[in-house]
Amino acid sequence: MNCLASDSEVLLEHGRRVPIEELDARFEDERAMVAGNELTSSPIQLFTEREETMVYEVETETGNRVTATADHPFATPDGMTALEDLAVGDEVLVQPFHGIEDEQPEEFTILSESDFDDENPQLVRALTDRDLLPLTSTDDAFDRLLKLVGFHTGDGAIGNGGQTWFYGEPEDLESIRADIRAIGFTPSKIYERDRSHEIDGKSFDTTEYSIRASSKAFQKMLLKLGAPSGRKIESDFTTPWYFDRLTNWQKALYASAYFGAEMSVPAAQHDKNLYCPKVSQTRVAETAGAGERFLAELASFLEDLGIETSRIERFETSSSADHETIRLRLGIKNDSENLIQFFSTVGYRYNQKKRRKSVTALQYLKTKKAVIDRRATIASEAKTMADGGTAVSEIKSEFDINERFIERSIWGGRKGRPRPPSDFPGFDEYCETVSVRENLTVPTRVESIEPVGEESVYDIGVAHDEHNFVANGFVVSNCGVRMMTTNLTYSDVRGHEEELVDALFDDVPSGLGGGGIVEGDIDTVEEVLARGVDWALEHGYAVEDDLLHCEDEGMREGADPSKVTQKAKDRGKNQLGSLGSGNHFLEVQRVTDVFDGEVGEAFGLEEDQIVVLIHCGSRGLGHQTCNDYLRKIEQQHGGLLNQLPDKELAAAPAGSQLAGDYYGAMNAAINFAWVNRQLIMHRTRRVFERVFDRSWEDMEMELLYDVAHNIAKKETHEVDGEQRELYVHRKGATRAFPAGHPDVPRAYRDVGQPVIIPGSMGAGSYVLCGGEASMDLTFGSTAHGAGRLMSRTQAKQDYWGGDVQQELQEQQQIYVKAQSGATIAEEAPGVYKDVDEVVRVSDALGIGDKVARTFPVCNIKG
Template identity: 55%
Template sequence: MTTFESGNICLHKIEEFIWEIPRSGDMLVPARIFASENLLEQISQDKTLEQLKNTASLPGIQKYAICMPDGHQGYGFPVGGVVATDANNGCISPGGVGYDINCGVRMIKTNLTYHDLHGKEESLGEILFNKIPTGLGKGGIVKTTLNDVEEILSLGVEWALHNGYASPEDLDFCEDRGRRNDADPTKVSRRAKQRGMNQVGSLGSGNHFLEVQRVVEIFREEVASSYGLFQDQIVILIHTGSRGIGHQTCTDYLRKIEVEHADLLSQLPDKELASAPSGSQLAADYYAAMCACINFAWTNRQMITYAVRMAFEELFDKSWQDLEMNLLYDVAHNIAKKEFHIINGHKRELFVHRKGATRAFPIGNKALPGAFRKVGQPVIIPGSMGSDSYILRGGVGSMNLSFGSTAHGAGRILSRTKAKKLFNASDIQAELKEQNIYVTATLDATISEEAPGVYKDVSEVVHVSDSLGIGDKVARTYPVVNIKG
């Protein structure tokens, strides 16, 4: 058997691209890493493997603690982690969702080709940058009251529909139709809501971005066609989350759990793994608050969609309907959801924590809307600003291997400090412009910190997903215009 040593952790190769850390110490299940040897080498450079081992000690964990090929060190849980716990006899952990609740991506299609946009890239970048608040403290696309925020927390994208920022079809092409019915705004603190008031329709900063892309390669023609994708098509990818309201909600509940469930926490190897036992009041409260923040994030991405449509209308002097700017899909990659999965032949309700991982339900899954049930759901995997992104479809292997999940992006390999030392923002912008990629950012530092060389090779990440059958390659896109905070 092939093994891979990383410090005092020994991984066994189960099959191509599947590595396992056997149970030891407090681990209740083994841990599995989906990676090529090259990606595993990168993953093992920080505390990812140690953090993954730690998650295997969470009460009620099922089958394996899983790390996706884009995994890297997080806080408590590794980014790229999938942890499924028994919803009735386990626990739920805010750290397994992350501070940015429902950080995720959506893709807007158009009927434009690259030829239609070429020559207008800088103008488009400027219009988008003016219409969409990026960075910190720039407000939101709309001004909202505390009451508005409460409605958004409750209604999700339906709030945008009622207020003229969405079409009925937008709901059809958003995970859960853009609304978690388990949401309870009363479980979100006033302080969190106050943070959300200035941020409805805002991109934020860090690794969040908006990118206009062109479809450069189709891998599965039939699936691409059913998704409405074609060669050279212009599409828009939006990557952001629930902003301050999600960050505050995660923090609030980490602290509440720390105090109220100190006994459980004392048995866990990392404070960031703080978990509320299934059936406890705090587990119910956190789930309701998290679902409310999920609704906020979907609405946030919807508001940005509205602004993108207005920007394209301005540039092309056509309505967004004429430009056929419809959603491909909106998927979360920081989330925990109650889902039913088969465990040892029995259907069990689980809390599936996806922290930097994307739901990837395959053909026939009843949770999918009709259009996608026949082909599998779209999965959007953003790369870095100078590299490819991918559209996958949920693979049939995902339900058995990864609780219906796949990767979520490229995954960092360099720290922000190192990135700033290695990459100069102006040089990066100039190099990208030579490749016909136009980048605008609020801060030069963001361009350096998010430079293409800072991330793993997204193509290799996607290759692992495709080879394992957890997310199948459908199309590859390439950046044209990128705006960042």
Template identity: 70%
Template structure:
């Protein structure tokens, strides 16, 4: 459509007609809301980096986010969105994770994805405690040049060049994978004959290494196994050794050039590669993390509640000991840069082998809790799933222990203060759920240091047995608190992976339409009353985020609205017969099935019936400035200088929840189909399937809800006009011109290729129906002229009324644009406009009175952030899909 722009999966302003018998139906092609995080929220990226979500704005298409699926994996980022300033809440868990998010942002829980607004302290959420290292743009330089291969076989050079590995630059993605391979090989690899490079480890870990070998363009062998005899301290035993090899001479030479030892490690004199000090911290960590995966001991209990320090060691000859010291000094330097303390390097004499005198070098990470958490959550291990699991347990244990120590310290301080105030020791003991001896010692002896955890606090071995770490290295933890922290600019990203999640701060984190009501008032009647009118409307019509509607409803009432639509409003006295006659489908979808709408969706809709919501939803009093087709204008009841009212809103949180519920159900039930799609947001249920029928019934119910929502707002608007102008709304001829839906999928019969008539699921996402005269769906009042179309513009540019064009059926399945469409993101709008200035300019220059919940909302919707609605409508008119009938201009406007 002329107003089209980017959206999740399916563009906003797009229409699709899909065979209703052999095709499918897609919630994502109807509409899907965006949930948001503040700009400084850390998002996990590929290669164990983290970056503020806001910083991804200009580069999201070049990045991959970490997704928690069957295992931790990486996924292309398909979409970056800015959603302006919204209220945000801080979530803190019992193990210390913190994140800020909007109320509608979903979090993964044991019951699936749950929006923050539906979570409370004590509920469990899924976290992935590893944070990674702050992203930094690498210095670009050539790591390996073709000159280093002058003496090599030309075929070997050709192999590397064909894989874009020669020259190899520090900014190449392949280089980062090669860094990991080199680091691991230094720890647990060897060289064989005929170009062989061997890697050793557990089968699961070797598969991960094999994947990286493949990603840089080479074919690894299968994983081999063999039984090996070993002897340690006089004890003999057998164990199965697993390994794989590569046989490319080109890869072997490249890995040697990058730093794997070319010969026996004990005597080769290797250290970190010469290019190492030019790398970013996260690149150096790729190398060392893989090395630690091969060589460092896993987290383990030293005694009960304390952990051993993680250690890594090397055996060196006396001649190569300095190189070993240099290697470990580079380890210490990186860890120090990351705020991680290490012990002094230890040197031990060893039994010399037949050829050399040897020494053992050993370096450990200091084992105080904060230091260990920092190490395990930023560096840790690569290519070793077992150690990574144990690191997750260690992080959770140590943070839990520290929070318990903090709690006991608080109790001690409080008990001492109460005692100083004269309170009896027995009364103090009764106030706290803690060992009485602890209270006595705190009161009588005082404390110079933070107390240790109590005797009933589990040791690490007991704790690790009770904690389940999933294959994706996530773990469940309880929410400790949820606190509102004000309004902030918020952002979101969309990933390509079917899991539809990404990791932020460690957490695994519909129907819309417009109606116009005409009146017999003229602009002269309202001039001088604009401020009174806008204040009265703002007070009478609920707007903004969250709950609050015109009426309070219960579950049976919501179910009746979903099932019967405008018929319910008529029976309850909120509508008249004429309202139904001038509403698309007479305000009722008979296919609606409230039983297919989840309880959660119904709960969200229960207290929002008759509310505008937020964003671009609004109620606007307008005057007709131009009538372009007099005959159609007369049929629509429009004339110049006439006052009309435009209401733009949808099915609120209920419709969003319906879409979310069924997207997830479809993803689970039709994974095979999903895997064939370029974007998971195009998830669809095959026509005729039970899931397709269920979704269609639920969506039609949400449409019924949206019509009732707009009807109640219109009813309240009639009451306001009656109060302000001191006459009945009937005497002001306040009748519905038309109500047309925007985000909707409907079964319609259309002529397709070959002149065949077929029933289609017509999906309109940010588009509107535009049927010409002659279609049976057009209301009787407009049968001879075509269906009315209402296209909102901006607060400073006006709106349009069109009629269905003769070419719409052939060109667009009987559809046209639904509005002006944005030119500028909400965040950019707030950077360029100040809400109060916009309000003042509109009032002083255009005599338009605007009222909103906040100045930020006004800035987000400033006239300058939208496309030229005149041009959008000109294109629609020129194409013959929607013909201009009348133009309107704002008088006053209320926004959420």
């Protein structure tokens, strides 16, 4: 939610809704619903208010309305779009279920230890250890148990030995499993079995899916909460004893879960109407009265929400050998307004098929209502014009509707509201044209956008992969490193250092400003931003193995070149294939130590071997993109920035149009950076060919790995025992995935992802592999380098570039060349932390394990 009027209602967990301004004092204790890949809940982390801001009311063709600022992002089939970029007729995505008005439950004890006096003390301890005793009406666990009891009443069974069974479709059983885990118990896997049936002489087969919980404590708690035991047909269960004391949204948890198990799915009747959704049950004659009370209590609850039900029907059925049985049935009246109220406030839980169909039904009924409302308005206006003396021909020309409708409106004496036109689709036909997404959203068109003045607006931020706060400013440029191995040894290079450093300096552009290996145009830049290293492969600057040994195979999904500004592209077109300045470098190194022989062999590393390290990013294109979005963030989210401890943490809420645009631009800049390093590697191969008079293939100049620094990525990690998709922002860090992770290239999956940690040009660098503890401790990350001890300004005061260059050559046989002495001074070995200590900590923590150490032979800098 972003920049909404005070009365905009936020959908919260458990089907509650609340005006956004009321979240001010309680947002940290709430969970909002988020339409990501599925409709799910997420903690709210942020609440802000902006005073007196111009707002606009948006209305869709299905009657959805919201008042928001011009920069408020709306979900559309093509992604997030700011209101100011929407027009009448555009499609937006809506989630039609809006829930029940939030209300604080009356607090009372549902179950206490005294309710289990006759039970085994171990059973009581199992419940108290899970904080389920005492159980009160305000506990989150109670809300989950309400759903479980409701569904079990419809489609569950109590088995022997403490086994509690639930039956349903696999996707629905997964939701039940999640709630069982959330209250502290362990559900089984989903079981599957084929069953044969015979009804009225016809045989057919079905597949039955089920899960069970084997805890006696869980079973006993469900029974105490009102789940029926034994054969339901003979049971005298009604709604639970505490049902009347619950708030409406709590009652809806129980009822909607029962309806998910037992109520019929929305379906077409005739004449563009839907069948009355019905729920039924069979009881023996002795308990039929309890069955009627059960349905009457549900009907009373629905009536409190303004939902009309039919009279409870009672049918005699074919009696069993032992008992006379009665069939009982309750229906929701199929008046459109009534069905809209039911589907949008109660509906079905634990049944995705019915939920999706109810969303379609909601949109159909709202569309039909909007069409009828328009026809009723035209009929009224036509009658008024005729009564005022306007000629019928003129009235007909005034409205875009068939002439017969106008005539009947004027002379026909129509009673009641008009019907939809004959070409209005039936429900089944409509269902073929509407696709409900997994997150239960559907597209609908914008009917109007009107300014309504100035008022205070509110904003919340949630901790979810679609609505998280994506950090800005530090990630666009995708600084990173790649290491290339060779079959050369240090002795092969001795005597060629000066020639090699001069040739690399001449052939690999470096320093500030323009100049690159490829002088492209805007079309070239667009392709690079979209395709990454695949572009380099097509144009002869890469081979297939280069892509296979690059993070993400050298192409970030979700890259959107259209979100990179023209100014950034103009800067990038002259810098494609260049080192830049600062701490970026190209360094020829020798392997001095191999700490892990097995992993070293997998990486193709051995002592005394020559390798090449390339450290650079997306140059001016990335820097410009960062600046462009920082300005936009300051303009659109000033209220959020004022709450941050440091302005350098400037961010836009994920899920907002701005955040979506920036993420697309960042991914495009990452692609640019990978191509930039690929072009430098290509040129380096050519330099080695000239200096050593053999082909790069003969020298086995192969990419070990390219790993990005300083980027944000969507990844799946375990948080509080659950797998969640997160934005992982690695500023000053690099990825370090362990062995077995599916995102590690196949060549290294058995040993772990290569991790490259550059040190200073006088101290060497390290190659690590992702450690086993990295996923648990650091979201699969470790440090990305030694890190500075002093600023560049201080470095230039303390060091003289010429002296540093001379000392490196004379004392350590390291040949360095740069555009200026100042650059060498800024990067003097003394301005960096001890890389040995940085790596020691990483290795000791198990987040990045030492594999090999390298030492510089020659180095070029911008």
